[in-house]
Amino acid sequence: MATKLTATVSSIVIFIISFGLSIFLYSKTPDAFPWIAPWVIQLVRASAMLIALFLLFERLFKMELHTKIILGMLLGAAAGILFKNNIMELKPVGTAFIRLIQMIVVPLVFASLLAGTASLGDIGKMKRIGTKTLLYYLASTAFAITVGLVLANIFHPGSGMSPEVQAKLMENYQGVAGQKLSAAQQTETSPVQTFLNIIPQNPFEALTGASMLQIIFFSIVTGIALTLIPKEKAQPVIAFFDGLFEAMIKIVVQVIKIAPYGVFALIADAVGNFGLEILASLLKYTLVTTAGLLLVIFLYPFVQSIFSGLNPG
Amino acid sequence: MATKLTATVSSIVIFIISFGLSIFLYSKTPDAFPWIAPWVIQLVRASAMLIALFLLFERLFKMELHTKIILGMLLGAAAGILFKNNIMELKPVGTAFIRLIQMIVVPLVFASLLAGTASLGDIGKMKRIGTKTLLYYLASTAFAITVGLVLANIFHPGSGMSPEVQAKLMENYQGVAGQKLSAAQQTETSPVQTFLNIIPQNPFEALTGASMLQIIFFSIVTGIALTLIPKEKAQPVIAFFDGLFEAMIKIVVQVIKIAPYGVFALIADAVGNFGLEILASLLKYTLVTTAGLLLVIFLYPFVQSIFSGLNPG
Amino acid sequence: MATKLTATVSSIVIFIISFGLSIFLYSKTPDAFPWIAPWVIQLVRASAMLIALFLLFERLFKMELHTKIILGMLLGAAAGILFKNNIMELKPVGTAFIRLIQMIVVPLVFASLLAGTASLGDIGKMKRIGTKTLLYYLASTAFAITVGLVLANIFHPGSGMSPEVQAKLMENYQGVAGQKLSAAQQTETSPVQTFLNIIPQNPFEALTGASMLQIIFFSIVTGIALTLIPKEKAQPVIAFFDGLFEAMIKIVVQVIKIAPYGVFALIADAVGNFGLEILASLLKYTLVTTAGLLLVIFLYPFVQSIFSGLNPG
Structure with a gap:
């Protein structure tokens, strides 16, 4: 019971972080941070977006x-x-x-x-x-x-x-x-x-x-x-x-x-x-x-x- | 017995009709009847020919x-x-x-x-x-x-x-x-x-x-x-x-x-x-x-x- | 026992003949014998070489x-x-x-x-x-x-x-x-x-x-x-x-x-x-x-x- 609650809470936390991160990074162009290679930015924001979607679809809500x-x-x-x-x-x-x-x-x-x-x-x-x-x-x-x-x-x-x-x-x-x-x-x-x-x-x-x-x-x-x-x-x-x-x-x-x-x-x-x-x-x-x-x-x-x-x- | 005879008779009748029709139509060009589309003529005469062949091969005679x-x-x-x-x-x-x-x-x-x-x-x-x-x-x-x-x-x-x-x-x-x-x-x-x-x-x-x-x-x-x-x-x-x-x-x-x-x-x-x-x-x-x-x-x-x-x- | 010996002896004899023949023929060009078609020479010497190799690998010695x-x-x-x-x-x-x-x-x-x-x-x-x-x-x-x-x-x-x-x-x-x-x-x-x-x-x-x-x-x-x-x-x-x-x-x-x-x-x-x-x-x-x-x-x-x-x- 307790572990399930912990899991849900951690899901919510990770969702908020990854969602926020992807929103933030996608609103910029990949070369907005000259000290980081553009492909790193692209990889991070794409991963964050997909993780956020995954948590939304599979963990936070029960959906058909x-x-x-x-x-x-x-x-x-x-x-x-x-x-x-x-x-x-x-x-x-x-x-x-x-x-x-x-x-x-x-x-x-x-x-x-x-x-x-x-x-x-x-x-x-x-x-x-x-x-x-x-x-x-x-x-x-x-x-x-x-x-x-x-x-x-x-x-x-x-x-x-x-x-x-x-x-x-x-x-x-x-x-x-x-x-x-x-x-x-x-x-x-x-x-x-x-x-x-x-x-x-x-x-x-x-x-x-x-x-x-x-x-x-x-x-x-x-x-x-x-x-x-x-x-x-x-x-x-x-x-x-x-x-x-x-x-x-x-x-x-x-x-x-x-x-x-x-x-x-x-x-x-x-x-x-x-x-x-x-x-x-x-x-x-x-x-x-x-x-x-x-x-x-x-x-x-x-x-x-x-x-x-x-x-x- | 009677139905078999009827079947044979109807086979002969259909054969004669389809055979005659195909002979008649194939001796003309498809545009011989200006009030009918050529492809209709072609479809009818081809079908008639194949039906005549089918009856000849499979119904009228017993052949190897x-x-x-x-x-x-x-x-x-x-x-x-x-x-x-x-x-x-x-x-x-x-x-x-x-x-x-x-x-x-x-x-x-x-x-x-x-x-x-x-x-x-x-x-x-x-x-x-x-x-x-x-x-x-x-x-x-x-x-x-x-x-x-x-x-x-x-x-x-x-x-x-x-x-x-x-x-x-x-x-x-x-x-x-x-x-x-x-x-x-x-x-x-x-x-x-x-x-x-x-x-x-x-x-x-x-x-x-x-x-x-x-x-x-x-x-x-x-x-x-x-x-x-x-x-x-x-x-x-x-x-x-x-x-x-x-x-x-x-x-x-x-x-x-x-x-x-x-x-x-x-x-x-x-x-x-x-x-x-x-x-x-x-x-x-x-x-x-x-x-x-x-x-x-x-x-x-x-x-x-x-x-x-x-x-x- | 005797047949095995005979087999080995004949293997050695055939090996020597085919090996010698292939060496002899390969040291010439295929058109060295004008009275024989070149492709015959090529076929003979290639076969002799492969036979010699076969006897060497499979008959004369036991090899891994x-x-x-x-x-x-x-x-x-x-x-x-x-x-x-x-x-x-x-x-x-x-x-x-x-x-x-x-x-x-x-x-x-x-x-x-x-x-x-x-x-x-x-x-x-x-x-x-x-x-x-x-x-x-x-x-x-x-x-x-x-x-x-x-x-x-x-x-x-x-x-x-x-x-x-x-x-x-x-x-x-x-x-x-x-x-x-x-x-x-x-x-x-x-x-x-x-x-x-x-x-x-x-x-x-x-x-x-x-x-x-x-x-x-x-x-x-x-x-x-x-x-x-x-x-x-x-x-x-x-x-x-x-x-x-x-x-x-x-x-x-x-x-x-x-x-x-x-x-x-x-x-x-x-x-x-x-x-x-x-x-x-x-x-x-x-x-x-x-x-x-x-x-x-x-x-x-x-x-x-x-x-x-x-x-x-």
């Missing part, structure tokens, strides 16, 4: 993960407004978070689809479910796309940004966008070719190139094939990918715990770089998205009634 | 797979002659078939050689068999190459094509050939280097680049190594690749069922594009190949008698 | 592996001095040895780290060991680097080469070095980015590109995740990579047996190409390295005493 993430966004925006370019040095925390998520995408999708399809078992049943699901999926997708397009054309999320911010965004991302554009132009493909390209010519190339549609196709086809061969032959393959899938999920669960810090760093960097305006655009985008989601949820029963006989389940 | 494939070739040639460029829009069916086959080559070769070598078990026995097999293989290969070269130099398959078709073929494939040529020229390697290149510097790179010789080398070496480690350690690896191999074989078995349609589309495209001449060349090539095969089969006993003590088994 | 390797170096140097450019044709034997070692690096590292981490089991225990080990590792690394830098700056290994040899080395390797340099310049990364790059964006890309740090990161993270999921789910994955690891180790054990021949060929090629001078440089380098190792070993107890409480174990 989503509360932490939203708080991380708000605090990140505040830090971006207050410290401008200075706070951009925290971006690597956000980048690390994003890279960790990216890392597990390919093995997660591959292992989950392969093991998932393979353990569905009865192919005949799957066909029946599959056809119904596909039709239902297509109908609801068409409906959702309609709602999305209508809302996007009424509210124009992304507009209302000042020309300066637009120019700055252009400058920052035109390299990336230009590359993608030129790559897309070079491989100008017909719609039929686009469909054919879903069939990988080499699944290992698809895995290495992270060609998601090809990976999805190959893993589902292999998963189905595994349901068609003798169980004792298929079992080791399924067990392997099932275990890999569980491991990847476990990594996701762990990585998602650092999401509040990653989101804090990313928002702070974006606001520090582009100002609050970019958040306003993001907010508008978020509101329209939410409105769309609500519309889809409320109108779905009507769509469902049209496909009443097609409900899977 | 190879009968279907040969029939697919003949019908494809006929369609190419009749509908010229129009029929080329069916090519994606052939491309899909080829891509599906390509997709399984690398995992099939890798898994089968690894699991196969590993389950041979006794390395001592393998060495003895291996040496005999290798000698026998080399001798018979040398013999087969001799037969092949002699026949090729007597009959010149590939000749007898008109200069126009040759020019058209050149035009169509010189991009591909040129690329391969320049790639080959850039990496001009000595014969010794070619052998050294069979050893992959990174097996994952070999898998991604579909370097077949490197994949074969690595899978055999790993397979042999698996026979040399404790059985309970090797078993999970062997079981995994054995299951993967079975799954790949199952995919081949399924994909080969669409071979008649793929062959129909590919031959129709080739004949529609280059005319019957290309088939004449192919036929000559096929006949010479068959003659060579027969020669090899009939002359093998004599070669075998020379290596009488070397027969494996 | 390291004795064979050192003898291979010495004989290689002698062959390089005697036969100059002629002996360079043996280089492929060395290249094959190096490629075989390279082949297993990526799967060995990946499988061993993944299976190793996963079978450590208790994550709590691992954390405790991990922190201690990391601190100890960092301290001893810092110490070792200091010793290395001091010695390198006192003795300048690599110096003392004549300008001609330096020019020749430059010429031989400037292509490779230039490529690496320009690649490094293009991707000029900040230290923080270098750390972030350890997190792979796609583990399959890391495996294909042999990005060792990324492979190490992913395999350790996946290994840890496997300790956190139910044992029966993790077991098939661990067993698979454990078996693969054992197989890779078995390949290493086999490949290392041809090390004496590979080393012979590589040293003969280097000396034949650059003269003994390059060996003198290598020797100086080796002596300084050895001195450094001895220093580190003798001074470690003092470093250890500083971190006395941190010793793992």
